[in-house]
Amino acid sequence: MKTPYLYFGRKGYMVRAAIANGDYSGTGITLANSGMKPADLNNTTANPALEFTHRAVDSQASTKRSALVIAAGPRPGTPAFSASPSNIVAGEVSILDNASSYFIDGDEELNQVLVSTDGGLTPTSNDFVYLEEVKFSSTVLPFNTLQSDMCLPASGFLGAEPLAYTSGGGVHWDGTALDATRLSFMSGDGSPTIDKVDLVHTAGKFKEICEALEDLMNSSVYDKAIIVHTLTADGQFVHNAFESRGIKIFRCTLTSGGRS
C-alpha cells in the first residue's frame, strides 16, 4: 500500500519569565524544555542561529537599556522605543542576540547581561525573554543525530491532541498567542511506544493543523518525503498546507520512542 511520508525537522524555542539579575541558573536549556541544546557554550560572539529577545511587561526608568540595544532597535513589527530609549515602556521588544547581551554558560544555562556601557538590558521579573532557533546550524544540537529529524509514514499516524502552552504567558514576543499540539505516530522501533512531534504554534489553530495533516496524509506524493517543517541554513521552511492556514510554527520537538 502506498503511503506518503512526512518529514519533520527540529526547531528550538524557549520562553522564560525574566530574572532581574539575569542569571537563569538551575534550569538548563534542554530538548525537553526548549527543543534544542546550544553547543557553543560561553560564547564570545553571537550565534547567528539563535535570536534572543526581551519583551517588557513593566515600564522602567533609570537607564535600563544600553546604547548597543538601542542601536539594534526594537524587533520589526513591534513598537518603537520610547522618547527616552534607555528607559523601557511596557510592550517594547528589544533585540538582544549579541554576545554583549547574553551568553550560555558551561551548565547550558542562559545568562542575560544587565545594562552597562558595554551592552545589555536589565529586566524585571514580570518581563519575558525568548531564545529562538531561526536557522539550521551545527552549533545547536541535535543537528544530525536522533531527534534532529524524523521521516514517518502517514499510515503510522495515530492521532493529534491539543496541549496547553503557557510559557511566557502563552504569548510570542510579537504578541502572537501560542498553543501546542502533539502528533503521535507508531514508534519507529516497532515497540508499543510512540514517536511524538510536539509543535508550538499560532493559537486557535488545532483544527487547521488537523486539516493540514489530512491534506498531506491523503496526498499523492509518493516519490519523496513531504517536508512539513524544517530549518535550513537560510531559515525556516513550513509546508504551505500549514502556512496557507495561518499556522506559524515556533517550536518543533521530536521524540523517538524506544530507539537510541
Next chain:
Amino acid sequence: MKQTNFVYFNAAASSDGADDGSMYNSNALLAMNSTAAGTATMYFKAWNGHNDAPDDIVLTVDATGGDDADRINRIKAMDAMVDKVNTVNKQGFVTAFSEIENVKPGGITGIAITVDA
C-alpha cells in the same frame, strides 16, 4: 497487479552471509531519521517478530560538503527510499539498494543492515 510489495536490499559484494541482504514488506518501514554525519537510518518491523527493537538499515551519504550539504544529502537518501517503498510494479518487488547490481539511488553510497537478534 500484485497486492503486496517488497523492497530488497543488498549491502555487500556477495549475498551469502549475515546482514549481507534483506527483504521487507514495503509496509514494514516504520520510520527514518538522521543518525550521524553522513548517515540516516531506516527502521523496519523486525524480521523475528519481536517488538523490542526494529531491523535497522543505515544509509551512508556524502558528508564532505559541510553540515547543511550533509543535511540535504540525508534528506535525498530518505526521499529515494520513500520512492522505493512506494513503487508498485507488476512483480511486486523493488531493488532499493544493491552493491552487486550497482543500484544506488539518492546519493546513497552504501548501506549497513542490522537485524534484530
